[in-house]
Amino acid sequence: MPAPEIVAVLTSRFSAASFALGVEVPAASLLAALRALRDVHGYRYYVLGSGAETESSFEVAHAVRNIESNDTLFVKVRVPKDAPEIDSIAFVYAGAEWQEREIWDLFGVSFRAHPDPRRILMPDDYPGHPLRKSFAMDTPWGYRPATPGNPEAGS
């Protein structure tokens, strides 16, 4: 459970709302909040970056940790489904680079100013974002990316 002092600081500075694992900040103040966490409050360790989809929006959560005080804080933002775009924090925490690539790959949320915006787990020319609720589990497995020797294969 995140430390209440930090939650209080973030709530006041960035108009964040708290939830069970941390705070939710408005999308515009994500970068500023994480920079403050890293530089001022000592949350220098990057734990994970996770995406989720609700009915009306995508959620991107970054978890950071203060090793000295042993506190893990989740910072969540919501992005609208019709414009799924958020700032990339890859230059604040180096570990976010691959996690954000994974969120792009599996959910389709794009990250502004990401240093290496490519898919990471799925093939490079895969159509669709598999972890979206709209992506059926039984999407035909017969998809094969088209190759130079077999241009008909892509479906």
Next chain:
Amino acid sequence: MSGGPIEVVERDFGELALNMGPQHPSTHGVLRLVLHLSGETVIKAIPVIGYLHRGVEKLSEHLAYDQLAPVYERDDYLAPTANSNAYVLAVERLGAIDVPRRAKWLRAFVSEWQRVASHLVWLGTLGLDLGGALGGGTTLYMYCFREREKILDFLEELTGTRYHTNFNLIGGARYDLDKTSAAKSDALAASVEAALPELWAMSGSNPIFQERTRNVGVISKDLAQGVGITGPTLRASGIAYDVRKAAPYDAYGELNFDIVTRTAGDAEARFQVRMDELAVSLKLVKQIVAGLPSGPIFTRKPLKNPKATKLPKGEIYAAVESPRGELGFHIVSDGTAKPYRLKINAPSFKNLQIVPHILPGGLVADVVAILGSLDPVLGDVDR
């Protein structure tokens, strides 16, 4: 943002782009490394993953909580129980389900034995990487696997399978430890401990090995924290963070052990941390057997319908210390019997991210040493 395959472009004359492809004896699984070399020196290294992606997180949204525990054992396939341990921990915390004390101790018992087995695999394959399949490395590999076979035979006696033991249930453990197995465990721990000096002599005290791993792939403290590496890799860079101590779970709050750290941050430090962890784990299994509390191992009411376990709405994050690092599960529940969203915080995924930062500047031979010292498991990376 665009998709698109990476183009391997050799920019200058004299720069060679080498593909250590998914099929390679020493990439620890299906990892593809695109190396840009100038002679023997690595200028740029781009890891390409995803060859073992099995869509476990998507699958999790379609299976019930009780059905899911064995699925995750296939992620980090060298320490399977750690995965399911983290999962049941998260579910139990979110659902406020009680676990009997004996089950907690047994979970720690199997986890520690699998930590020993996993570190033996790591050491053997490190020998293969550094020594080659036609040389001294194979000898180290055979010796490590000889010890590991004994451990797997013991686990087979205990649980019925050598590997994916399917040990953890939501609310307890599946198999119990009786007196003969406990005695066998003690004997086995003694025999593995007796073999450790031989393994040290073949690796750590060997000057050739020391030359290959000293000052190779140095990870500084800042880089370690920013990238978020975990486990022995993190502890070798001087940051003493071990989930077993920082957020104790199972029996670890009651057990007596030390965290192993080193400050050098190079491949040799990571090697030493893991070797010392081997010794610590062997002591822990003896401690656990000696102090095992009596009682039941599963106290939930018998489940008529496996899809009946419903978790309250909410979010939870719980982590264990797998042999690779902090393995965590972030579960978002919407009140039904299936997870709404389940995210696995895979330690090898995070550890592998450091590769583009530490490979440049080294030689091709160092690439193999560094990958071996990071100990990635591709099942964990790709899920």
Next chain:
Amino acid sequence: MSALLTGWTGAVVFSVAVLAVAMTCVAYMTWLERKIAARMQNRIGPYEVGFPHGWLQPIADVTKLLIKEDITPRAADSLLFNLGPILVVVPALVGFAFIPVGRGLAIVDHAYSFLFFTAFASLTLLGVFAAGWSSNNKYALLSALRMVAMAASYEVPMILSLLIPALLSGSFQLTAVVEAQRGLWFIAYPVVGQVAFGVFLLCALAEGNKSPLDILDAESELVAAYNVEYSRIKFALFYAGEYAHTLAICSLAATVFLGGYLGPAFLPGVVWLMLKCVILFVLILWIRWSLMRMRIDQAIRINWMFLLPAALANLLIAASWVVRK
């Protein structure tokens, strides 16, 4: 017996005999290596073929390699590609022509046979480089580059250490070198002999691509390196060539350091020579299957910073001792 082996027919018979024995030894050295390596690793080794000790394993291996498909990459330079294995095997086998198997009994008993042997042994470098370059494969090229750097460097202390027996016996003729060891084997000469033998052994490890100096075909990094594109008989030739080269170097070491065919009379000289060869081969095996591989820059640094000065100093000490004698 020397009378029988005069003339052209004698030379042909002798050559065929030596070649036959050498190739059989090469084949069964592979068997010996696998058995010893297996025992060192807590396993059994070849077992089924030629039950119960796997005697027929080398024959099975050669048969298997002969019935495979011969693939040449389209973009490979076919002349060099085909020349590579030949350049590796032939110089190793030619080396056997210079080794004396009895008193004054060598296929080629030349006044400079010692130098000829080392010259031929160096030709294998060309074969490996031709193979690595012509395969049109980056892994093979990297391996060829490493080979040129390493093998060429390690030849310098090797030849310097081989000069010690030449110095101590006063001749470059291998038969004379062996005869000069009738009193005392050169390895037993205090300091000078042992240092020369040690340096030579390390360089033999490098030339024969054995761990800890098998950087050339670092299997776990370069995936079989220079012969990655080879199949069927050419691969078999590379494989046999590597063992033939090692065996030739071992027989040279046995000849100039361990007294060659000299030994108590209850066994013929040839058998003594082969026995010493095998002992040296097992020693190299022992080192190979115990130690890890060095990095290329470390290996080259050891060569220039340690082996070369040691060999030079050794040579100076031996020369001054011989002059003073």
